[in-house]
Amino acid sequence: MSWQAWATVAIIVLAMALFASEKVRIDLVALMMLAALVILGIVSPLDALSGFSNEATVTVAAMFALSMGIERSGALEPLIRLLSRIRQPWLLTLAMMLAIAPIGAFVKNIALVATFLPLALRVCQRTHTSPARVLMPMAYAAQMGGVCTLIGTSSNLLADSLARKHHLQGFGVFEFAPLGVVLAVVGITYLMLVGRWLLPRHVDAEQPVQADVGKYVTELEVTADSALIGQSIAAAKLGEKYGVYPLELLRGEKRMWSPHSQEIAEGDVLLVRGDWDKIEDFQHRAGLRNAPESRYVKDRERSRVMIELMVAPASPVEGRRFAETGIGWRYDAVVLAIHRRGQVLRDKLSDVGLAVGDVLLALVDEDALANLRNDEAFIVLSERDEAHRTPRKAFYAVGIMLAVVVVSGMRWLPIPIAAICGAVAMALTGCFGRKDVYEGMDWKIIILLGAILPLGMAIDKTGLSHTLVQLGLGVVGSHGPLAALLMVYLLTALLTELMGHNPSVVLMVGIAASVAGAMHVDPRPFVVAVAFAAATSFATPVGYPTNTMVYYAGGYRFTDFMKVGIPLILVFCALSMWLIPHFWPFHPAAAH
Template sequence: MTAPQWMTLILVIGAISLFASEKVRIDIVALIVLVLLVVLQLITPAEALAGFSNEATITVAAMFALSLGIERSGALDPLGRLLSRIRKPWLLTLCLMLAIAPMGAFVKNIALVATFLPLALRVCANTGTSPARVLLPMAYAAQMGGVCTLIGTSSNLLADSLAQQHGLSGFGVFEFTRLGALLAVVGITYLMLVGRWLLPEEISPVAAAETDIGKYVTELKITADSPLVGQTIADAKLGDKFGIYPLELLRGDRHLWSPRSQQLEVDDVLLVRGDWDKIEDFRKRAVLEIDPENRYGHDKSSARTLVEVMVKPATTIEGSSLEELDFKSNHDAIALAIHQRGRILRDKLKDVRLTAGDVLLLLVSDEAASALRSDERFVVLSEREDTRRTSRRAIAAVLIMVSVVVISGLHWLPIPVAAIAGAVAMAIAGCYGRKDLYQGIDWKIIVLLAAILPLGTAIENSGLSHTLVQAGMGIVGEHGPLAALLMVYLLTALLTELMGHNPSVVLMVGIAISVAHTVGADPRPFVVAVAFAAATSFATPVGYPTNTMVYYAGGYRFMDFMRVGIPLIAIFCALSMYLIPLFWPLR
């Protein structure tokens, strides 16, 4: 291989490693790769910036806005109220999948899962069902719906844009629908008949202690009137009497050595863990104060409510401490307690660094609770009805979304123009606030798309794609186009589980088209294989954001995804090998 090919290959391997490790944010990884491509003169500055004006990048941003309008306008509320009446877990699972899959073809699947996650958790709590029985099928259904249309997922749009750059004709909005709908029907059938038996029936006692959202850690301050003054933690027997488990004793800024034997003094702070109702009962009976509430204070004359929020995956607040977020100033909220999956906290709450899936218990005003429901960084788990939502806005949002789909489907306007027009129409109709539009767009995804696209250009310019194709064809041998199609599908699926769906599309579309030319086949079915393999990531909790969301909320283990997801990927792959050549002939 030539020097440019070696440099490009090293960058590709480095990018895959960083994406898979999740130690660096995905958008930062893409920007690092972009800078190195220019510095090493593998692409020109103009090629480096071309991703920011790419149709796929612009369309994805506009589709974020359209999905936001559907979510904020309350268009999904009637369906949520209907589903909340279901009491049988298997029926709830089926109804959630049947509702989410069709909507996933037009609405951002992360927004769908965020909307229905609190509902599913409430029904599971009311029926005594483990959330693990419901949440994973819900996340998979959102992905199945996304592949049914060109605009259903960003990877479809990206595959279409890259295919056009290689001289192929663009795909229609509903060109993927036949294949996607058939796969969705088979996938939902598998999850109901087979997959549900592979899901964990109950969470083990150890896992339950780690994953129960109710197991909060908070700080309780010893007051002068508390009967605990002068006692030791061991003498108080908090676990036996109250079901509360002390973790640390804080005196000022010191963590006291052997806290169970220390006599409690006024103004000491106990770091305790337990269900919030038990913590609150213990606080009242022991005459204690919740230290964060006492420290920051609040107007006791104003209406306040407790709100449970979960940190969404891949948000800007990951790695931030509660002190840095300053909920009091930014949200008029006080963080009373926190739950972190798989970790028992022993630090002051203000010093805790947040990670995806952390659950916070916030004391907020009604106005602040409404703002939190609109904050794209959180999923509100204990959600109250938003009285400001009106049927007029919901109807307007639905009509605008339908208009965008029809106009782009009939080719009256290009998809980016139709999507932007729809976003503007939703803003005029009041489907979201003035600031909501920019807050609701996941800018990390936009930057990722724009910055990673030039990597595909470098792979083509350096000749690396040709070298990789020749190596791959040595494996396929003389087995024909179908064997080459299978190789492309499996390689894309593997890369997606390692680094996410959008980067894998960028790496694979050019290679897939070259493979098609090498075996004398039509490139379009190969692009379809890349799009579908990338958009149906079932085997790991990190391959797709919806998987990550339910991974934390459902208390799953990594192996649960592999046990349910790998057979589903195999089924989709086998069906795709039969259906793709049927709908898009190889010759």
């Protein structure tokens, strides 16, 4: 291989390591990869920028806007109200999957799961059921639905766009549906009959459940009439008496070096951890006040509500301190406590950098709550308000989405143009606000798509694709195209769990097409295998954003996804090996 090919391999390996580590944002990793390819002269500056004008990137951006219109217009709320009446957990799981899978074919999966997540948690609380029994099937159903249409997930759009770049025939909007529907039906059946026995039945006390998301950390200030003044923390025996556990004693800006033996004085701030109900009881009985709330100087006459917020995947507030997020002044909000799964925080709340999955207990102005629910940086885990929705806007949103699907499905307009027209129509009819489309856009995914697409060009130009194909054919030997299809599917599934679904599609579509060419068969079945293997990531909580969301909210362990997801991937793989050649024959002319 040439030095350019070896350099491309090194860039891919480094990017995979960074994707898997999650220590660097995925869009930044893609931009670093793009910069390296240009600096080394592997791709030209013009090719490097071509990904941002690619039709897949444009379509994904427009589909984000369409999904936002469906969500924010209240189009899903009649269904949510219907599901909220269910009392049996197993029936809720089944109903959730049957509702989410069809909607997931047209609505962004993250927005869909964020909309149904509070409902699932409330029903689990009411029926005393672990959320872990419901949330993972819900996330999987969103993926199963997304793979059924070309516009259901960004990896399908990417696969179609890259196939066209290799001079293959593109895919229709519903061309994936026959295979996708079969897999969805089998997947839902598996989750109800087999998966339910593999899901955890109980959640650790350390893990989040609705209404008591976990062991919150908060700051309590000692008042002049507190019963704790003059005592040490050790002598007060807070854990035995109140079920609240002190972490630190703060005096002004100083952190006391021996908090348990230090005598408590007026004005000291205790950093404590415990269930919120016990913290509140301790606060009242010991004569303390919540320090963040006491610093809240807004108009106290206005009505405020206490809510739970979870930091969403790909949230723009990730890594920022609460004061830097802007939600304090935008929504008149103050954070009272914070819970981080698997970690005991020992910093002042104002110094904590937020992470995905953090749950914040916050006081919010009641009038600002509706706007906060529309902020995609957070998922509101408490009950949702419905007053700001109007049936007229919901009708407009559903009608516009159907029009986009019909127009693009009938090929009257290219998919990117139809999606852009739909987004404009939703904006004009008020399905979302003027700024919503920019604030709610998942820019990380758009930047990722634009920056990573030139990697496929680099793989082709350097001859790396040819080398990888020869290695793959050496493994397959003389076992025929079905064995090669199996190899492509399994390799894509593995790469997806390591680096995410979009990068794996970019890496594999060119290789899959080359493998098909070397075997003198139609490349389209191989592209379909890549699309389906990438869009159904079940084995880890990091392979797909919806998995990440329920991982934190459901209190799962990493191995829970492996126990349920790996058998499901193998079932999908076996079905795909049988059905893909049936729907997309290796020799189309011979099939006719």
